[in-house]
Amino acid sequence: MFISTKDLSLQIIVSKNSRLIPHTSPMKYKYILIFLMCGTWIVSGADSMNYIQKQFQENSARQIDTAKITAFFESYPKFRPYQAQVKLLYKKHGDYIWYDAKGLIEFAYVLHKQVGQMKEEGLPVAVPYQTQWEKIFEQNASTIPNLESELLISCMYFFYTTKVFSGFTIGKSEGTGWYLPRENASNAGYLDTLAQGIASRKELKHDYFNQYYPLKEALKKYLEIEKKGGWKVVKLEKEIKLFHQGDSSTTVQEVRNRLFVEGFISQDNASLHFDQTITDGIAAYGTSQNHDFQSKITPRLIEMLNVPVESRIKTISVNMERCRWISPKINTAQEYIAVNIPSFKLLYYRDGKPFLVSKVVVGKEFHKTIVFSGHMSYLAFSPYWNVPTSILKKEILPSIQKNPNYLENQNMEWHDGQLRQKPGGSNALGYVKFMFPNSHNIYLHDSPSKSFFNKDKRAFSHGCVRVEKARELAIAIMEKEANWSSKKVDEAMHLGKENTYVLKDKIPVYIAYFTAWADGTGNVAFYDDLYNRDDALAKVLFEN
Numbered sequence: 001m002f003i004s005t006k007d008l009s010l011q012i013i014v015s016k017n018s019r020l021i022p023h024t025s026p027m028k029y030k031y032i033l034i035f036l037m038c039g040t041w042i043v044s045g046a047d048s049m050n051y052i053q054k055q056f057q058e059n060s061a062r063q064i065d066t067a068k069i070t071a072f073f074e075s076y077p078k079f080r081p082y083q084a085q086v087k088l089l090y091k092k093h094g095d096y097i098w099y100d101a102k103g104l105i106e107f108a109y110v111l112h113k114q115v116g117q118m119k120e121e122g123l124p125v126a127v128p129y130q131t132q133w134e135k136i137f138e139q140n141a142s143t144i145p146n147l148e149s150e151l152l153i154s155c156m157y158f159f160y161t162t163k164v165f166s167g168f169t170i171g172k173s174e175g176t177g178w179y180l181p182r183e184n185a186s187n188a189g190y191l192d193t194l195a196q197g198i199a200s201r202k203e204l205k206h207d208y209f210n211q212y213y214p215l216k217e218a219l220k221k222y223l224e225i226e227k228k229g230g231w232k233v234v235k236l237e238k239e240i241k242l243f244h245q246g247d248s249s250t251t252v253q254e255v256r257n258r259l260f261v262e263g264f265i266s267q268d269n270a271s272l273h274f275d276q277t278i279t280d281g282i283a284a285y286g287t288s289q290n291h292d293f294q295s296k297i298t299p300r301l302i303e304m305l306n307v308p309v310e311s312r313i314k315t316i317s318v319n320m321e322r323c324r325w326i327s328p329k330i331n332t333a334q335e336y337i338a339v340n341i342p343s344f345k346l347l348y349y350r351d352g353k354p355f356l357v358s359k360v361v362v363g364k365e366f367h368k369t370i371v372f373s374g375h376m377s378y379l380a381f382s383p384y385w386n387v388p389t390s391i392l393k394k395e396i397l398p399s400i401q402k403n404p405n406y407l408e409n410q411n412m413e414w415h416d417g418q419l420r421q422k423p424g425g426s427n428a429l430g431y432v433k434f435m436f437p438n439s440h441n442i443y444l445h446d447s448p449s450k451s452f453f454n455k456d457k458r459a460f461s462h463g464c465v466r467v468e469k470a471r472e473l474a475i476a477i478m479e480k481e482a483n484w485s486s487k488k489v490d491e492a493m494h495l496g497k498e499n500t501y502v503l504k505d506k507i508p509v510y511i512a513y514f515t516a517w518a519d520g521t522g523n524v525a526f527y528d529d530l531y532n533r534d535d536a537l538a539k540v541l542f543e544n
Contacts (some may be wrong), residue, residue: 064090064147072151078128082158089154096145098153103143104136108153112137114164114204115156120318121164122219124329124542128159156471165206167324168540211329212323214518219316221263221522222309231261234302243297247274256299258305259285260456263522288523290343291456307526315526318537319516326512336508337376337444339465341369342515342527344458346444346467348476356476356522358469361447361458369463371513374436375506376444377476385421385428387412388441391462392419399540423496431493432474434467436509444509459530465511481505509514 021193055446068092072179073083090096116128127133133156136149225231234254238296243252259281260268277297281427285305286293290535293301305355331354339346341362363369389394396419399406407413421427430446440463452458467473471493478484481503492499515534516526 002018002291034192063095064150066091067092068147069525072148075148076129076152078156079152079155082162083154085158086151086154096150098150099143099145101143107136111153111157111204115160118164119162119223120220121216122320123163123301124317125163128156160204161206161465165324168323207328207329209323209326210515211517212320214520215316215320215323215516215524217520218522218524219313219320220519222316222524225261226309226313231258231305234258234305236302237295237301241299243274244265245274245276245279245295248272249274251297251302255302255305256281256470258361264288265491279362283448288519288525290525296347304526312524312526313515314538315529316518316524317381318534318541319514321537321541322512322514330510333508335505336510338510338512339369340517340527341371341511341513342530343517343525346465346473348473350476352478356469356472358467358473359453359458360444360468361452361461361466362530363461363463364459365531368463369461369465370417370440370442371511372438372440372442373508373510374433374438376436376477376503376509377498377506378435378502379477380433381474381489381493381501382423382431383429383433383445383498384423385425387421388462423498430466430470432470434470434473434509442511444470444473457528457530477503477507 005127009243027293066087069083069087073080079086112133115133118125118127129152132152136152192369226415232254233253237249240249240251245438249272252274253270255275256271256278257268259265259278262285264284265277265281274297281299282293282295282301285301291300291304303493333349334352335350337346337348337358339362344360344362346356346358346360347354359385369487396406404408407419411424411426412419413422414420421429423431425431426448428448430448433443435443444465444467447468447470449460450468451464452460453468454467458481471489474493475484475486475489478489478501479486482501493502513531513533515527515529518522
Protein backbone atom coordinates (compact mmCIF):
# COMPACT_ATOMS: atom_id res chain seq x y z
CA MET A 1 0.00 0.00 0.00
CA PHE A 2 1.02 3.63 -0.34
CA ILE A 3 1.16 6.05 2.61
CA SER A 4 0.92 9.71 1.78
CA THR A 5 2.83 12.19 3.87
CA LYS A 6 4.52 15.57 3.68
CA ASP A 7 8.07 16.07 2.44
CA LEU A 8 10.36 14.88 5.24
CA SER A 9 14.07 14.28 5.56
CA LEU A 10 14.53 11.02 7.49
CA GLN A 11 16.02 7.55 7.43
CA ILE A 12 13.80 4.92 5.83
CA ILE A 13 13.03 2.06 8.19
CA VAL A 14 11.90 -1.22 6.66
CA SER A 15 10.19 -3.84 8.83
CA LYS A 16 11.29 -7.40 8.16
CA ASN A 17 10.22 -10.09 10.57
CA SER A 18 9.77 -7.43 13.29
CA ARG A 19 13.41 -6.28 13.15
CA LEU A 20 14.12 -2.58 12.51
CA ILE A 21 16.91 -1.84 10.04
CA PRO A 22 18.03 1.79 9.55
CA HIS A 23 18.67 2.81 5.95
CA THR A 24 22.18 4.07 5.42
CA SER A 25 21.34 7.32 3.56
CA PRO A 26 18.92 10.06 4.65
CA MET A 27 16.75 11.04 1.60
CA LYS A 28 13.58 13.06 0.84
CA TYR A 29 10.49 11.07 -0.06
CA LYS A 30 6.91 12.21 -0.65
CA TYR A 31 5.64 8.67 -0.48
CA ILE A 32 6.98 5.78 1.58
CA LEU A 33 6.33 2.27 0.33
CA ILE A 34 6.20 -0.48 2.93
CA PHE A 35 6.23 -3.87 1.27
CA LEU A 36 5.63 -6.97 3.39
CA MET A 37 6.93 -10.27 2.12
CA CYS A 38 4.43 -12.21 4.19
CA GLY A 39 1.15 -11.39 5.89
CA THR A 40 -0.78 -8.13 5.81
CA TRP A 41 -0.26 -4.92 7.74
CA ILE A 42 -3.08 -2.41 7.43
CA VAL A 43 -2.54 0.95 9.10
CA SER A 44 -3.42 4.51 8.31
CA GLY A 45 -0.85 6.79 6.77
CA ALA A 46 -0.61 8.98 9.86
CA ASP A 47 -0.22 5.98 12.22
CA SER A 48 2.52 4.44 10.11
CA MET A 49 4.40 7.73 9.96
CA ASN A 50 4.21 8.19 13.74
CA TYR A 51 5.43 4.64 14.26
CA ILE A 52 8.38 5.14 11.92
CA GLN A 53 9.34 8.40 13.58
CA LYS A 54 9.08 6.85 17.07
CA GLN A 55 11.28 3.90 16.16
CA PHE A 56 13.80 6.19 14.53
CA GLN A 57 13.96 8.43 17.62
CA GLU A 58 14.38 5.46 19.99
CA ASN A 59 17.08 3.96 17.81
CA SER A 60 18.98 7.27 17.64
CA ALA A 61 18.61 7.85 21.37
CA ARG A 62 20.60 4.69 22.09
CA GLN A 63 23.62 5.76 20.10
CA ILE A 64 26.52 6.90 22.31
CA ASP A 65 28.00 10.23 21.29
CA THR A 66 31.66 9.25 21.63
CA ALA A 67 32.71 12.90 21.37
CA LYS A 68 31.18 13.44 24.81
CA ILE A 69 33.26 10.70 26.48
CA THR A 70 36.31 12.96 26.81
CA ALA A 71 34.17 15.63 28.46
CA PHE A 72 32.92 13.05 30.97
CA PHE A 73 36.47 12.36 32.17
CA GLU A 74 37.04 16.08 32.64
CA SER A 75 34.21 15.98 35.19
CA TYR A 76 35.30 12.64 36.70
CA PRO A 77 39.14 12.77 36.75
CA LYS A 78 39.48 9.87 39.24
CA PHE A 79 38.30 7.56 36.47
CA ARG A 80 40.94 8.67 33.95
CA PRO A 81 42.93 5.42 34.34
CA TYR A 82 40.01 3.73 32.58
CA GLN A 83 39.49 6.31 29.81
CA ALA A 84 41.16 4.28 27.07
CA GLN A 85 39.19 1.17 28.02
CA VAL A 86 35.89 3.05 28.04
CA LYS A 87 36.55 4.58 24.63
CA LEU A 88 37.44 1.17 23.25
CA LEU A 89 34.30 -0.30 24.75
CA TYR A 90 31.94 2.16 23.06
CA LYS A 91 33.90 2.11 19.85
CA LYS A 92 33.05 -1.59 19.71
CA HIS A 93 29.46 -1.41 20.96
CA GLY A 94 28.25 2.02 19.96
CA ASP A 95 25.12 2.06 22.08
CA TYR A 96 24.05 1.85 25.73
CA ILE A 97 25.06 -1.28 27.64
CA TRP A 98 23.55 -0.68 31.06
CA TYR A 99 20.07 0.41 29.92
CA ASP A 100 17.23 -1.29 28.10
CA ALA A 101 13.65 -0.17 27.34
CA LYS A 102 12.73 -0.50 31.03
CA GLY A 103 15.70 1.42 32.37
CA LEU A 104 18.77 0.05 34.15
CA ILE A 105 19.34 -3.62 33.47
CA GLU A 106 19.52 -6.07 36.37
CA PHE A 107 23.27 -6.57 36.00
CA ALA A 108 23.83 -2.88 36.79
CA TYR A 109 22.25 -3.55 40.19
CA VAL A 110 24.47 -6.62 40.58
CA LEU A 111 27.52 -4.42 40.02
CA HIS A 112 26.18 -1.87 42.49
CA LYS A 113 25.78 -4.56 45.16
CA GLN A 114 29.25 -6.03 44.62
CA VAL A 115 30.94 -2.62 44.68
CA GLY A 116 29.31 -2.15 48.09
CA GLN A 117 30.81 -5.45 49.26
CA MET A 118 34.44 -4.78 48.32
CA LYS A 119 35.44 -4.89 51.98
CA GLU A 120 34.55 -8.59 51.94
CA GLU A 121 37.06 -9.00 49.11
CA GLY A 122 39.77 -7.56 51.34
CA LEU A 123 39.49 -4.09 49.81
CA PRO A 124 38.08 -1.51 52.25
CA VAL A 125 38.73 1.24 49.73
CA ALA A 126 36.79 4.44 49.14
CA VAL A 127 34.41 4.24 46.18
CA PRO A 128 35.01 7.14 43.77
CA TYR A 129 32.10 9.57 43.41
CA GLN A 130 30.03 7.67 45.97
CA THR A 131 27.17 10.23 45.97
CA GLN A 132 26.72 10.25 42.18
CA TRP A 133 27.06 6.45 42.13
CA GLU A 134 24.32 5.87 44.72
CA LYS A 135 21.99 8.39 43.06
CA ILE A 136 21.89 6.27 39.90
CA PHE A 137 20.29 3.42 41.81
CA GLU A 138 17.64 5.34 43.68
CA GLN A 139 14.18 3.77 43.41
CA ASN A 140 12.80 6.57 41.26
CA ALA A 141 15.74 6.58 38.87
CA SER A 142 14.77 7.51 35.34
CA THR A 143 14.15 4.79 32.76
CA ILE A 144 15.51 7.04 30.02
CA PRO A 145 19.13 6.24 29.11
CA ASN A 146 21.45 8.81 30.65
CA LEU A 147 24.91 9.21 29.16
CA GLU A 148 26.58 10.39 32.36
CA SER A 149 25.15 7.48 34.35
CA GLU A 150 26.03 5.02 31.57
CA LEU A 151 29.66 6.10 31.52
CA LEU A 152 29.87 6.23 35.31
CA ILE A 153 28.65 2.62 35.56
CA SER A 154 31.16 1.48 32.94
CA CYS A 155 33.96 3.24 34.80
CA MET A 156 32.84 1.68 38.06
CA TYR A 157 32.91 -1.72 36.35
CA PHE A 158 36.54 -1.17 35.39
CA PHE A 159 37.32 0.16 38.88
CA TYR A 160 35.82 -2.96 40.46
CA THR A 161 37.33 -5.53 38.12
CA THR A 162 40.75 -3.90 38.27
CA LYS A 163 40.78 -3.84 42.08
CA VAL A 164 39.04 -7.14 42.81
CA PHE A 165 40.02 -9.31 39.84
CA SER A 166 43.44 -8.08 38.75
CA GLY A 167 44.96 -6.31 41.74
CA PHE A 168 48.06 -4.13 41.46
CA THR A 169 49.76 -3.62 38.16
CA ILE A 170 52.77 -5.84 37.48
CA GLY A 171 55.09 -2.92 38.17
CA LYS A 172 53.54 -2.27 41.58
CA SER A 173 53.61 -5.93 42.62
CA GLU A 174 57.28 -6.17 41.66
CA GLY A 175 57.84 -3.08 43.79
CA THR A 176 56.86 -5.20 46.80
CA GLY A 177 59.46 -7.83 45.92
CA TRP A 178 57.08 -10.14 44.04
CA TYR A 179 58.54 -11.58 40.83
CA LEU A 180 56.27 -14.55 40.23
CA PRO A 181 54.99 -14.35 36.63
CA ARG A 182 51.64 -12.62 36.13
CA GLU A 183 49.15 -12.42 33.31
CA ASN A 184 47.87 -9.12 31.92
CA ALA A 185 44.09 -9.05 32.21
CA SER A 186 41.99 -7.22 29.60
CA ASN A 187 38.93 -5.75 31.28
CA ALA A 188 37.77 -4.33 27.96
CA GLY A 189 37.91 -7.77 26.42
CA TYR A 190 36.11 -9.24 29.42
CA LEU A 191 33.28 -6.72 29.19
CA ASP A 192 33.13 -7.21 25.43
CA THR A 193 32.36 -10.88 26.02
CA LEU A 194 30.12 -10.10 28.97
CA ALA A 195 28.00 -7.58 27.07
CA GLN A 196 26.84 -10.25 24.64
CA GLY A 197 24.70 -11.75 27.39
CA ILE A 198 24.81 -8.97 29.96
CA ALA A 199 21.07 -8.91 30.60
CA SER A 200 21.14 -12.46 31.97
CA ARG A 201 24.15 -12.00 34.25
CA LYS A 202 23.48 -12.41 37.98
CA GLU A 203 26.96 -11.80 39.38
CA LEU A 204 30.49 -10.79 38.53
CA LYS A 205 32.61 -13.92 38.76
CA HIS A 206 36.33 -14.47 38.42
CA ASP A 207 38.68 -17.41 38.87
CA TYR A 208 41.37 -17.02 41.48
CA PHE A 209 44.26 -18.99 42.89
CA ASN A 210 42.55 -21.49 45.21
CA GLN A 211 43.83 -19.94 48.44
CA TYR A 212 41.78 -16.80 47.75
CA TYR A 213 38.49 -18.48 48.65
CA PRO A 214 39.35 -19.79 52.15
CA LEU A 215 41.00 -16.46 52.93
CA LYS A 216 37.78 -14.73 51.93
CA GLU A 217 35.77 -17.01 54.23
CA ALA A 218 38.20 -16.32 57.06
CA LEU A 219 37.91 -12.59 56.43
CA LYS A 220 34.15 -12.80 57.01
CA LYS A 221 34.82 -14.41 60.39
CA TYR A 222 37.25 -11.70 61.50
CA LEU A 223 35.10 -8.86 60.17
CA GLU A 224 32.25 -10.23 62.29
CA ILE A 225 34.53 -10.40 65.34
CA GLU A 226 35.56 -6.78 64.67
CA LYS A 227 31.91 -5.78 64.37
CA LYS A 228 31.24 -7.25 67.83
CA GLY A 229 34.09 -5.31 69.38
CA GLY A 230 37.09 -7.55 68.78
CA TRP A 231 38.94 -9.10 71.72
CA LYS A 232 40.50 -7.76 74.90
CA VAL A 233 44.21 -7.61 75.66
CA VAL A 234 45.50 -10.49 77.79
CA LYS A 235 47.82 -9.40 80.61
CA LEU A 236 50.50 -11.70 81.99
CA GLU A 237 50.89 -11.23 85.72
CA LYS A 238 54.16 -9.77 86.92
CA GLU A 239 56.91 -12.14 87.97
CA ILE A 240 55.13 -15.06 86.28
CA LYS A 241 56.50 -16.45 83.01
CA LEU A 242 54.03 -19.24 82.32
CA PHE A 243 50.97 -21.11 83.57
CA HIS A 244 50.29 -24.88 83.63
CA GLN A 245 47.07 -26.83 83.92
CA GLY A 246 45.83 -26.56 87.52
CA ASP A 247 46.98 -22.96 88.06
CA SER A 248 44.52 -20.16 88.75
CA SER A 249 44.88 -16.56 87.64
CA THR A 250 43.08 -13.65 86.04
CA THR A 251 45.45 -14.26 83.11
CA VAL A 252 43.86 -17.71 82.69
CA GLN A 253 40.43 -16.08 82.74
CA GLU A 254 41.46 -13.61 80.05
CA VAL A 255 42.98 -16.34 77.90
CA ARG A 256 39.74 -18.30 78.22
CA ASN A 257 37.71 -15.36 76.94
CA ARG A 258 40.20 -14.69 74.15
CA LEU A 259 40.09 -18.31 72.91
CA PHE A 260 36.29 -18.22 73.04
CA VAL A 261 36.00 -15.03 70.98
CA GLU A 262 38.10 -16.51 68.17
CA GLY A 263 36.25 -19.83 68.36
CA PHE A 264 38.89 -22.15 69.81
CA ILE A 265 36.66 -23.11 72.76
CA SER A 266 32.89 -23.38 72.64
CA GLN A 267 31.96 -21.50 75.81
CA ASP A 268 33.36 -19.06 78.36
CA ASN A 269 32.41 -19.70 81.99
CA ALA A 270 34.77 -16.93 83.18
CA SER A 271 36.64 -19.37 85.44
CA LEU A 272 40.13 -18.43 86.66
CA HIS A 273 41.11 -22.12 86.82
CA PHE A 274 43.42 -23.58 84.16
CA ASP A 275 41.31 -26.64 83.27
CA GLN A 276 41.11 -29.13 80.39
CA THR A 277 39.05 -26.68 78.33
CA ILE A 278 41.96 -24.21 78.38
CA THR A 279 44.42 -26.99 77.54
CA ASP A 280 42.32 -28.09 74.56
CA GLY A 281 41.82 -24.50 73.42
CA ILE A 282 45.56 -23.76 73.48
CA ALA A 283 46.21 -26.98 71.56
CA ALA A 284 43.61 -26.03 68.92
CA TYR A 285 45.03 -22.52 68.62
CA GLY A 286 48.56 -23.89 68.36
CA THR A 287 47.51 -26.33 65.63
CA SER A 288 45.94 -23.50 63.64
CA GLN A 289 49.15 -21.49 63.93
CA ASN A 290 51.52 -24.41 63.31
CA HIS A 291 53.00 -23.84 66.75
CA ASP A 292 53.30 -26.14 69.77
CA PHE A 293 52.73 -24.26 73.02
CA GLN A 294 53.05 -27.52 74.99
CA SER A 295 49.71 -26.92 76.75
CA LYS A 296 51.07 -23.88 78.58
CA ILE A 297 50.26 -20.19 78.71
CA THR A 298 53.56 -18.61 77.66
CA PRO A 299 54.69 -15.06 76.77
CA ARG A 300 54.80 -16.13 73.10
CA LEU A 301 51.20 -17.37 73.25
CA ILE A 302 50.04 -14.11 74.84
CA GLU A 303 52.02 -12.09 72.30
CA MET A 304 50.17 -13.84 69.46
CA LEU A 305 46.77 -13.62 71.18
CA ASN A 306 47.22 -9.88 71.69
CA VAL A 307 47.56 -9.04 68.00
CA PRO A 308 44.46 -6.84 67.40
CA VAL A 309 41.69 -8.19 65.18
CA GLU A 310 42.17 -5.15 62.92
CA SER A 311 45.73 -6.30 62.25
CA ARG A 312 44.53 -9.80 61.45
CA ILE A 313 42.03 -8.36 58.97
CA LYS A 314 44.78 -6.31 57.33
CA THR A 315 47.01 -9.38 57.06
CA ILE A 316 44.26 -11.45 55.45
CA SER A 317 43.47 -8.61 53.05
CA VAL A 318 47.03 -8.14 51.79
CA ASN A 319 47.36 -11.88 51.24
CA MET A 320 44.12 -11.92 49.25
CA GLU A 321 45.78 -9.27 47.09
CA ARG A 322 48.80 -11.55 46.62
CA CYS A 323 46.41 -14.31 45.53
CA ARG A 324 45.23 -12.00 42.72
CA TRP A 325 48.78 -12.01 41.40
CA ILE A 326 48.91 -15.78 40.93
CA SER A 327 47.45 -17.36 37.81
CA PRO A 328 44.52 -19.70 38.58
CA LYS A 329 46.16 -22.14 36.17
CA ILE A 330 48.16 -23.40 39.13
CA ASN A 331 44.90 -24.83 40.54
CA THR A 332 44.98 -27.60 37.95
CA ALA A 333 48.76 -28.15 37.90
CA GLN A 334 49.59 -31.77 38.61
CA GLU A 335 53.18 -31.38 39.79
CA TYR A 336 55.07 -28.45 41.29
CA ILE A 337 57.11 -27.38 44.31
CA ALA A 338 56.03 -24.40 46.40
CA VAL A 339 58.03 -22.65 49.12
CA ASN A 340 56.33 -20.12 51.37
CA ILE A 341 59.01 -17.91 52.89
CA PRO A 342 57.18 -16.65 56.05
CA SER A 343 56.00 -20.15 57.03
CA PHE A 344 59.46 -21.68 56.42
CA LYS A 345 57.79 -24.55 54.61
CA LEU A 346 58.13 -26.44 51.31
CA LEU A 347 55.38 -28.51 49.71
CA TYR A 348 55.93 -30.89 46.82
CA TYR A 349 52.65 -31.39 44.94
CA ARG A 350 52.05 -34.49 42.88
CA ASP A 351 48.78 -35.34 41.14
CA GLY A 352 47.52 -31.99 42.42
CA LYS A 353 47.92 -32.99 46.10
CA PRO A 354 50.64 -32.44 48.72
CA PHE A 355 53.04 -35.37 48.41
CA LEU A 356 55.84 -34.18 50.69
CA VAL A 357 56.11 -31.39 53.27
CA SER A 358 59.40 -30.12 54.65
CA LYS A 359 60.74 -27.39 56.88
CA VAL A 360 63.08 -24.94 55.18
CA VAL A 361 65.59 -22.27 56.10
CA VAL A 362 65.32 -19.06 54.05
CA GLY A 363 67.34 -15.89 53.60
CA LYS A 364 67.90 -13.56 56.52
CA GLU A 365 66.91 -9.88 56.43
CA PHE A 366 70.00 -8.71 54.53
CA HIS A 367 69.94 -11.70 52.18
CA LYS A 368 66.24 -11.92 51.38
CA THR A 369 65.02 -14.94 49.45
CA ILE A 370 63.49 -13.61 46.22
CA VAL A 371 59.83 -14.23 45.35
CA PHE A 372 59.90 -15.73 41.85
CA SER A 373 59.45 -18.97 39.93
CA GLY A 374 61.47 -21.28 37.74
CA HIS A 375 61.63 -24.83 36.44
CA MET A 376 63.75 -27.43 38.17
CA SER A 377 65.88 -28.86 35.39
CA TYR A 378 68.50 -30.98 37.12
CA LEU A 379 69.71 -32.39 40.43
CA ALA A 380 73.37 -32.19 41.46
CA PHE A 381 74.38 -34.99 43.83
CA SER A 382 77.47 -34.70 46.05
CA PRO A 383 77.86 -31.10 44.81
CA TYR A 384 80.63 -28.58 44.95
CA TRP A 385 79.74 -25.25 46.52
CA ASN A 386 81.04 -22.40 44.40
CA VAL A 387 81.45 -19.58 46.88
CA PRO A 388 79.66 -16.39 45.72
CA THR A 389 81.89 -13.33 45.36
CA SER A 390 79.94 -11.41 48.02
CA ILE A 391 80.48 -14.15 50.62
CA LEU A 392 84.12 -14.52 49.59
CA LYS A 393 84.83 -10.83 50.19
CA LYS A 394 82.76 -10.31 53.33
CA GLU A 395 83.29 -13.61 55.14
CA ILE A 396 85.89 -15.98 53.68
CA LEU A 397 88.82 -13.62 53.01
CA PRO A 398 88.65 -12.04 56.52
CA SER A 399 88.60 -15.58 57.97
CA ILE A 400 91.66 -16.55 55.91
CA GLN A 401 93.54 -13.53 57.25
CA LYS A 402 92.79 -14.63 60.80
CA ASN A 403 93.52 -18.32 60.16
CA PRO A 404 95.88 -19.43 57.36
CA ASN A 405 94.49 -22.99 57.67
CA TYR A 406 90.89 -21.85 57.17
CA LEU A 407 90.50 -23.24 53.62
CA GLU A 408 91.91 -26.62 54.60
CA ASN A 409 89.70 -26.79 57.68
CA GLN A 410 86.64 -25.98 55.58
CA ASN A 411 87.55 -28.48 52.84
CA MET A 412 87.85 -25.63 50.31
CA GLU A 413 90.05 -25.17 47.26
CA TRP A 414 90.77 -22.70 44.49
CA HIS A 415 89.62 -23.86 41.05
CA ASP A 416 89.96 -21.80 37.85
CA GLY A 417 90.26 -18.63 39.88
CA GLN A 418 87.16 -19.37 41.96
CA LEU A 419 86.89 -20.66 45.49
CA ARG A 420 84.80 -23.78 46.00
CA GLN A 421 84.05 -26.23 48.76
CA LYS A 422 84.60 -29.90 47.99
CA PRO A 423 81.79 -32.49 48.21
CA GLY A 424 81.23 -34.14 51.57
CA GLY A 425 79.37 -33.97 54.83
CA SER A 426 80.62 -30.49 55.71
CA ASN A 427 79.70 -28.99 52.34
CA ALA A 428 77.39 -25.99 52.77
CA LEU A 429 74.99 -27.49 50.21
CA GLY A 430 74.88 -30.88 51.90
CA TYR A 431 74.60 -33.89 49.66
CA VAL A 432 72.22 -32.64 46.95
CA LYS A 433 71.05 -29.44 45.34
CA PHE A 434 67.97 -28.89 43.18
CA MET A 435 68.64 -26.51 40.33
CA PHE A 436 66.20 -24.24 38.50
CA PRO A 437 68.53 -21.79 36.69
CA ASN A 438 67.58 -18.16 37.29
CA SER A 439 69.12 -14.69 37.34
CA HIS A 440 68.80 -14.54 41.15
CA ASN A 441 71.12 -17.54 41.63
CA ILE A 442 68.59 -19.08 44.03
CA TYR A 443 68.14 -22.84 44.39
CA LEU A 444 67.07 -25.53 46.87
CA HIS A 445 69.66 -27.63 48.66
CA ASP A 446 70.47 -29.95 51.54
CA SER A 447 72.30 -28.64 54.60
CA PRO A 448 74.77 -30.03 57.15
CA SER A 449 73.40 -27.63 59.79
CA LYS A 450 70.37 -29.64 60.87
CA SER A 451 69.91 -27.81 64.18
CA PHE A 452 68.54 -24.73 62.40
CA PHE A 453 65.45 -26.70 61.37
CA ASN A 454 64.44 -27.02 65.04
CA LYS A 455 64.05 -23.25 65.46
CA ASP A 456 60.70 -21.49 65.09
CA LYS A 457 62.13 -18.67 62.98
CA ARG A 458 64.38 -20.06 60.29
CA ALA A 459 65.92 -17.12 58.40
CA PHE A 460 69.64 -17.84 58.39
CA SER A 461 70.70 -18.43 54.78
CA HIS A 462 72.28 -16.11 52.22
CA GLY A 463 69.16 -16.32 50.04
CA CYS A 464 69.00 -19.94 48.89
CA VAL A 465 66.50 -22.34 50.45
CA ARG A 466 67.82 -25.11 52.69
CA VAL A 467 65.51 -28.13 52.75
CA GLU A 468 65.30 -30.35 55.84
CA LYS A 469 63.96 -33.33 53.88
CA ALA A 470 66.32 -32.91 50.94
CA ARG A 471 67.02 -36.64 50.76
CA GLU A 472 63.31 -37.51 50.80
CA LEU A 473 62.64 -34.90 48.11
CA ALA A 474 65.42 -36.30 45.93
CA ILE A 475 64.07 -39.83 46.34
CA ALA A 476 60.52 -38.71 45.48
CA ILE A 477 61.66 -36.91 42.34
CA MET A 478 64.07 -39.59 41.11
CA GLU A 479 61.68 -42.44 41.84
CA LYS A 480 59.09 -40.84 39.59
CA GLU A 481 61.57 -39.54 37.01
CA ALA A 482 63.86 -42.56 36.54
CA ASN A 483 62.56 -45.29 38.85
CA TRP A 484 65.58 -44.86 41.13
CA SER A 485 65.56 -46.68 44.45
CA SER A 486 66.43 -44.89 47.69
CA LYS A 487 69.68 -46.88 47.70
CA LYS A 488 70.65 -45.49 44.29
CA VAL A 489 69.88 -41.95 45.43
CA ASP A 490 72.02 -42.44 48.54
CA GLU A 491 74.90 -43.74 46.43
CA ALA A 492 74.75 -40.66 44.19
CA MET A 493 74.59 -38.36 47.21
CA HIS A 494 77.69 -39.93 48.80
CA LEU A 495 79.75 -40.54 45.68
CA GLY A 496 82.37 -38.01 46.76
CA LYS A 497 82.36 -36.20 43.43
CA GLU A 498 79.69 -34.10 41.82
CA ASN A 499 77.31 -35.96 39.53
CA THR A 500 74.17 -34.53 37.94
CA TYR A 501 70.92 -35.86 36.59
CA VAL A 502 69.04 -33.80 34.00
CA LEU A 503 65.28 -34.13 34.40
CA LYS A 504 63.24 -35.11 31.38
CA ASP A 505 60.13 -33.63 33.01
CA LYS A 506 60.98 -30.23 34.42
CA ILE A 507 59.20 -29.34 37.66
CA PRO A 508 57.78 -25.83 38.25
CA VAL A 509 59.09 -24.21 41.43
CA TYR A 510 57.34 -21.27 43.09
CA ILE A 511 58.93 -19.18 45.84
CA ALA A 512 56.10 -17.18 47.41
CA TYR A 513 55.44 -14.83 50.31
CA PHE A 514 52.20 -15.38 52.26
CA THR A 515 51.86 -14.21 55.85
CA ALA A 516 48.39 -15.75 56.20
CA TRP A 517 47.17 -19.13 55.02
CA ALA A 518 43.60 -20.36 55.55
CA ASP A 519 42.52 -23.99 55.80
CA GLY A 520 38.97 -23.62 54.46
CA THR A 521 37.24 -23.98 57.83
CA GLY A 522 37.65 -20.34 58.87
CA ASN A 523 40.97 -20.91 60.65
CA VAL A 524 44.00 -18.97 59.48
CA ALA A 525 47.67 -19.53 60.24
CA PHE A 526 49.39 -16.16 60.63
CA TYR A 527 53.13 -15.92 60.06
CA ASP A 528 55.58 -13.20 61.02
CA ASP A 529 56.14 -10.64 58.28
CA LEU A 530 59.78 -11.66 57.92
CA TYR A 531 60.77 -8.98 55.40
CA ASN A 532 58.32 -6.27 56.59
CA ARG A 533 56.29 -6.23 53.39
CA ASP A 534 52.70 -6.28 54.68
CA ASP A 535 52.48 -2.71 55.95
CA ALA A 536 53.84 -1.20 52.75
CA LEU A 537 51.46 -3.30 50.69
CA ALA A 538 48.48 -2.46 52.91
CA LYS A 539 49.21 1.26 52.65
CA VAL A 540 49.03 1.23 48.86
CA LEU A 541 46.17 -1.28 48.79
CA PHE A 542 43.84 0.61 51.12
CA GLU A 543 44.63 4.11 49.92
CA ASN A 544 43.85 3.39 46.26
